[in-house]
Amino acid sequence: MGKNILVVADVRNGALRNVTNEMLGVANRLAQGGTVHVAVIGHLLDLPDFGVAGADDVWVMDDAHFGNYTPSLYRKAVIEVIQQVQPQVILFAHSAVGKDLAPAVAMRLGLGQISDITDVETDTETPTFIRPIYAGKAFTKVVATSEPYVITVRPNNLAPYDGAPKTVNTHTVNVTVEDADLSTVVREVVRKASGAVDLTEAKIIVSGGRGVKSEAGFSVLYELAEVLGAAVGASRGACDAGYCDYALQIGQTGKVVTPDLYIACGISGAIQHLAGMSNSKVIVAINKDPEAPIFQVADYGIVGDLFEVVPQLTAEFKKVMVSQ
Amino acid sequence: MNILVLIKQTFDTEERIAIVDGQVKEDGVRFVINPYDEYAIEEAIRIKEASDAQVTVATVGPERAEEALRTALAMGADEAILAADEALFGDEFTVAQALAAIAKKGQYDLILAGNQAVDDGSSQVAVRVAELLDWAHISTVTKLEINGDEVVGHRDAQGDEEVVAGRLPLVVTAQQGLNDPRYPSLIGIRRAGKKPLTRMSLADLGLAEGDIAPKTKIVQRFLPQVKEAGRILTGDLSEQVQELVRCLRTVDKVIE
Numbered sequence: 052m053g054k055n056i057l058v059v060a061d062v063r064n065g066a067l068r069n070v071t072n073e074m075l076g077v078a079n080r081l082a083q084g085g086t087v088h089v090a091v092i093g094h095l096l097d098l099p100d101f102g103v104a105g106a107d108d109v110w111v112m113d114d115a116h117f118g119n120y121t122p123s124l125y126r127k128a129v130i131e132v133i134q135q136v137q138p139q140v141i142l143f144a145h146s147a148v149g150k151d152l153a154p155a156v157a158m159r160l161g162l163g164q165i166s167d168i169t170d171v172e173t174d175t176e177t178p179t180f181i182r183p184i185y186a187g188k189a190f191t192k193v194v195a196t197s198e199p200y201v202i203t204v205r206p207n208n209l210a211p212y213d214g215a216p217k218t219v220n221t222h223t224v225n226v227t228v229e230d231a232d233l234s235t236v237v238r239e240v241v242r243k244a245s246g247a248v249d250l251t252e253a254k255i256i257v258s259g260g261r262g263v264k265s266e267a268g269f270s271v272l273y274e275l276a277e278v279l280g281a282a283v284g285a286s287r288g289a290c291d292a293g294y295c296d297y298a299l300q301i302g303q304t305g306k307v308v309t310p311d312l313y314i315a316c317g318i319s320g321a322i323q324h325l326a327g328m329s330n331s332k333v334i335v336a337i338n339k340d341p342e343a344p345i346f347q348v349a350d351y352g353i354v355g356d357l358f359e360v361v362p363q364l365t366a367e368f369k370k371v372m373v374s375q
Numbered sequence: 376m377n378i379l380v381l382i383k384q385t386f387d388t389e390e391r392i393a394i395v396d397g398q399v400k401e402d403g404v405r406f407v408i409n410p411y412d413e414y415a416i417e418e419a420i421r422i423k424e425a426s427d428a429q430v431t432v433a434t435v436g437p438e439r440a441e442e443a444l445r446t447a448l449a450m451g452a453d454e455a456i457l458a459a460d461e462a463l464f465g466d467e468f469t470v471a472q473a474l475a476a477i478a479k480k481g482q483y484d485l486i487l488a489g490n491q492a493v494d495d496g497s498s499q500v501a502v503r504v505a506e507l508l509d510w511a512h513i514s515t516v517t518k519l520e521i522n523g524d525e526v527v528g529h530r531d532a533q534g535d536e537e538v539v540a541g542r543l544p545l546v547v548t549a550q551q552g553l554n555d556p557r558y559p560s561l562i563g564i565r566r567a568g569k570k571p572l573t574r575m576s577l578a579d580l581g582l583a584e585g586d587i588a589p590k591t592k593i594v595q596r597f598l599p600q601v602k603e604a605g606r607i608l609t610g611d612l613s614e615q616v617q618e619l620v621r622c623l624r625t626v627d628k629v630i631e
Contacts, residue, residue, distance in 0.1 A: 120537075145498075147533040148533075151515075155503075155505070157503070158471065158502070162468075162590065163466060164468070164499055165591050166496070167497065184399075184494060184496065185392050189392045189394060189598050190596070190599060191593045192593070192597075195590060197590050234542075235511050236541070238538045240532075240535055240536070241537075241538070249533055249534060297531075297551045304410045305551060312630065321389070322391065326388070330599065335623075341607070348604070351619055352608065353612075360616070367616045368620060371620055371624065
C-alpha cells in the first residue's frame with residue numbers, strides 16, 4: 052500500500068539546495084505509489100518545477116518571518132503541515148537547518164529519528180536505512196520500529212527522482228506567528244569568505260593540510276578551486292595551526308564529505324581526517340612524503356611539493372577546459 | 376548561575392573500528408570525552424570563572440563513563456551525575472528523556488552540550504532535551520556571550536555565521552572553534568576524586584521503561600569496503616599533471 056511521505060525542502064537564501072531533489076528521490080522510493088509531499092519554508096522563495104523533481108503536493112510557507120532560520124517557528128510550520136498531510140515518514144536534509152530542525156520536530160511529536168542516511172533499501176517490508184558511524188569508519192543498517200518517523204538525508208549520496216513528471220497540487224499555508232514562536236532571534240548573518248560553493252554539497256573539493264604552511268599558502272588552493280568550481284576544505288592540522296577557519300575542517304571532528312573528486316594537498320592522512328573524506332568517489336593526493344597514509348586511500352597520487360604541483364595542475368585544467 | 380553540561384564518552388578519533396559478533400569492539404580502545412562535549416565543558420568552566428557559576432556534568436552511559444566525568448571534574452566542573460542504568464540506554468529518543476529527567480532534578484539556567492557525538496553522529500540529543508524541557512536552543516555555536524539572562528550565540532550555519540540571540544533558560548550546543556579546552560591540572564585531578572558524583576537509575580529519575588523505549592533499531596553493523604591504494608603517477612611533473620587531468624576527465628569522468 053502506498054504511503055504518505057513528507058519532504059521538508061532544504062532552503063538557502065530563498066533557493067532550494069540540491070539535496071531537496073535527492074530527498075524527493077528517496078521519498079518516491081518510500082512512498083511506493085503513495086503521495087509525496089514537499090514543504091517549503093522561507094521568504095521570497097524561488098520554486099523549481101516540483102513535478103519534474105517528483106512531488107505530488109507542494110506546501111508553501113513564504114513569509115518575512117521565515118527569512119532566517121528560527122527553530123521554534125520553523126518547528127511550528129513543519130508541524131502544521133504534518134497535521135494536514137499525516138505522513139508516515141518525514142524527511143529533512145542533514146544540513147545546518149535540517150539537522151537542527153528534525154530532532155525538534157521529532158521530539159515535539161514523540162517520534163524516532165534516523166539521522167544522516169546515505170542509502171536506503173526498500174525491497175523489504177520495512178525500509179532499512181544505511182548510515183555511517185564514527186564518521187564513516189563503519190556503517191549501520193537501521194529500521195524504525197514505529198511510524199511516523201523522521202529521517203535526515205546526507206547530501207550528495209542519493210539519486211534524485213527520474214520518473215515521469217507529475218502533476219503538482221500547490222497549497223499555500225499561512226502560519227500565524229506569535230511572540231512565543233520567536234524564542235530566539237537572528238540578529239545578523241555574516242557571510243564567510245569560504246568560497247561560493249558549500250562544502251557538504253560540493254562535487255569537487257580542494258583541501259589543504261599542514262603542508263600548506265600558512266594562511267597565504269591556501270591561495271594556490273583557492274586558485275585551483277576557482278578553475279574547477281570547487282569548494283575549499285582543510286584538515287584539522289591546518290585549522291589548529293590557524294591557516295584557515297574551523298568551518299572548513301573535514302574529518303571526524305568537522306565535516307564529513309563525499310564529493311565526486313577530492314584533491315588532498317599537503318595532507319598526511321590522519322585516521323580522523325580519512326574518516327571524513329575517504330568515501331569520496333575519486334581521491335587525488337599531493338604530498339611530499341611518499342609514505343604519507345593519504346596515498347593508501349588515493350586513486351591517484353603525485354609525490355611532490357604542492358606549491359609546484361598545484362599551480363601546474365591549475366594551469367593544465369585551465370588549458371583543457373578552455374580548449375573544449 | 377547553574378550550568379548543566381551533557382557529555383558522552385566516545386572512542387578517541389584516532390581509533391580504528393573493528394566489528395566482532397556484530398558489535399563494535401571496545402577492548403583496548405582509548406576512550407575520551409566526545410571532543411564537541413569538551414568544548415561545552417570548557418565553556419561552562421569559563422563562564423564559572425568569569426561569573427561564579429556552578430557546573431554539573433552528566434552522562435548516560437556505562438560505568439566506564441565515570442572516567443570521562445572525572446576528567447570533566449578535573450578540568451573544573453563541580454559535580455557529576457552518572458546514569459549507568461541499562462534501562463536508560465537506547466536510541467536518541469530514550470537517552471534524551473533520561474537526560475531531560477536529570478535536568479529536571481536540578482534548577483539549571485543553561486545547558487551546554489556538544490552539537491554531535493563523534494561516534495553515532497546523529498545530532499539529535501541536545502535539541503531533543505531542549506524540546507522536552509520546552510526551552511529554546513541555539514546550536515553549533517563558535518562564540519557565546521552571556522549578559523544577565525540574554526545569551527548571544529554565533530553559530531556555524533553551512534559556512535555562514537549567524538548571530539542568534541535568546542534568553543535563559545537555554546540549551547546551547549558547541550561547535551569546533553568555540554574555545555580551546557584545557558588539560559586538567561595535577562591539582563585538578565587530585566581534587567576530582569573528592570568531588571561529588573551521583574548515580575541515577577531509571578527509578579531515581581521517575582521514568583518508566585515503556586515510555587522511553589527506543590523507536591529505532593540497529594539491525595546490522597558493518598565496515599566499508601577497504602579502498603585499495605591507487606596509482607602513484609610517474610614521469611616528470613608536467614607528464615604527471617597531464618596524465619592526472621586526462622584520467623579525471625576521460626576515465627573517471629569527474630571533471631567536465
